[in-house]
Amino acid sequence: MGEHRRDIDIAVIGAGVLGLATTDSLVRRGADVVCFDGRVPGSGLSGGLTRTFRHRHDDERHVALAVDGRAGFAEWERRSGKVLIGDEGAVYAGMGPADVKGLALHGVAHHFVEAAGQDSVFPGLAPVDGPLLVDPGAGAIRAKHTIDALVGWVGDRIVNAHIHSVTVPADGDGVEIQTTEAIYRARHVVIAAGTAAPGLARGAGIDIPLESRLHVRPHFRVRGYEPGRTRALPCWVDRAGIWGETVYGSPIGDTGRYVIGLIGAEVDIPFGPDGALPEGSTTLDDARRVVDYVERALPGLDPEPVGVRVCVMTKLPAGSDALRAWHTPGVTAVAGHNLFKMAPVLGELLADTALEDRLPDRLADAGAGALVAP
Ligand SMILES: Cc1cc2nc3c(=O)[nH]c(=O)nc-3n(C[C@H](O)[C@H](O)[C@H](O)COP(=O)(O)OP(=O)(O)OC[C@H]3O[C@@H](n4cnc5c(N)ncnc54)[C@H](O)[C@@H]3O)c2cc1C
Incomplete structure (x- = not known):
């Protein structure tokens, strides 16, 4: 059978930020690892230029992962010689003392500013009646630079192949991966395939209740911006809804x-694997809502969008910050949302899983209680 099958120790499916981080961790530990992607690395959920790095999460375990993610990014910055997270900070509206318990527990610097001090933390924001929470260690992730750095480190381990399926054969001799290029058998497979994780994991008996939605991201020109001279605006999380919407915002590097x-349980359009949208749906409605919000809330931005991206978002039932890992002997899968910021630490933990064939306690306990498949 030798000519028909290729044996490898560890296969990582997906060269998004999580698969690349996992592969990088495994390479640094001397593992025999191949990372598969059917498309250009970083063109899935990890695509585009910017993501928000923020420490605050409702679940304190996610705050802890963010703290370690920040340290991991600092190490990636040292290795790449590039800034991967800017020093813009993050400002949140609609937060009270109960919302910062996780920050306090994990020693993350933060403070509230009252209305009078608002301009010092977010110039260009319309007046807010109430305190704003400031997370000074937050900032805009340079997503493309991050992907480029990771590909630079592990590029020779990436195989450009589409994976049709992952199965656990009855012969007990590893996990089989059906690819466009060859039939592989691996001792362990890590499925970090973004929107495609549920389909691939199903073949290994893992059920991932992941939903995909189309999400609209218009971007705007910062009024009066001069590179290197104007202070960058912070990342923004508005959960107050005083301007009629709850939103997030992020500078795009120093452009x-x-x-x-828009954020919230009801926003974004359900998106099936066949690409069909619910009848009558249009993404233009969400784009208009964002423009209306900018007109009301952000006089520091020119409300005429300079562009709009439509992205696919994934969500688990436990909410928009939910994260979960699944494990069955020989196979690990991961899914969630807002995971870019945690990629360095999740990569380490997924690498541990692949090497030891068990979920580390921290990953088993990362979200709504990870399912350990029988
Ligand atoms: C609009 C938007 C805004 C976001 N904002 C933030 C934010 O502010 N902060 C934050 O931390 N996170 C944010 N996120 C989430 C973050 O980007 C994702 O959690 C993260 O990028 C997920 O990375 P991944 O590696 O799991 O998935 P992906 O990047 O999707 O990687 C999966 C890879 O698997 C490959 N693949 C899939 N199926 C197959 C197959 N069958 N065969 C071969 N290859 C396959 C794909 O081509 C893809 O490259 C945001 C996401 C979006 C979409």
Whole structure:
């Protein structure tokens, strides 16, 4: 059978930020690892230029992962010689003392500013009646630079192949991966395939209740922006809803552009694997809502969008910050949302899983209680 099958120790499916981080961790530990992607690395959920790095999460375990993610990014910055997270900070509206318990527990610097001090933390924001929470160690992740750095480190381990399926054969001799290029058998497979994780994991008996939605991200010009001279705007999380929407916002590096997206359980359009949208849906409605928000809330931005990206978002039933890992002997899968910021630490933990064939306690306990498949 030798000519028909290729044996490898560890296969990572997906060269998004999580698969690349996992592969990088395994390479540094001397493992025999191949990372598969059917597309250009970083063109899935990890695509685009910017993501928000923020420490605050409702679940304190996610705060802890963010703290370690930040340290991991600092190490990636040292290795790459590039800034991967800017020093813009993050400002949140609609937060009270109960919302910062996780920050306090994990020693993350933060403070509240009252209305009078608002301009010092977010110039260009319309007046807010109430305190703003400031997370000074937050900032805009340079997503593309991060992907480029990771590909630079592990590029020779990436195989450009589409994976049709992952199965656990009855012969007990590893996990089989059906690819466009060859039939592989691996001792362990890590499925970090973004929107495709449920389909691939199903073949290994793992059920991932992941939903995909289309999400609209218009971006805007910062008024009066001069590179290197104007202070960058912070990342923004508005959960107050005083301007009629809850949103997030993030500077796009030092381009003088700023992206805004809607947040909330009901926003974004359900998106099936066949690409069909619910009848009558249009993404233009969400784009208009964002523009209306900018007109009301952000006089520091020119409300005429300079562009709009439509992205696919994934969500687990436990909510938009939910994260979960699944394990069955020989196979690990991961899914969630807002995981870019945690990629360095998740990569380490997924690498541990592949090497030891068990979920580390921290990953088993990362979200709504990880399912350990029988
Ligand atoms: C609009 C938007 C805004 C976001 N904002 C933030 C934010 O502010 N902060 C934050 O931390 N996170 C944010 N996120 C989430 C973050 O980007 C994702 O959690 C993260 O990028 C997921 O990376 P991944 O490696 O798991 O998935 P992906 O990047 O999707 O990687 C999966 C890879 O698997 C490959 N693949 C899939 N199926 C197959 C197959 N069958 N065969 C071969 N290859 C396959 C794909 O081509 C892809 O490259 C945001 C996401 C989006 C979409």
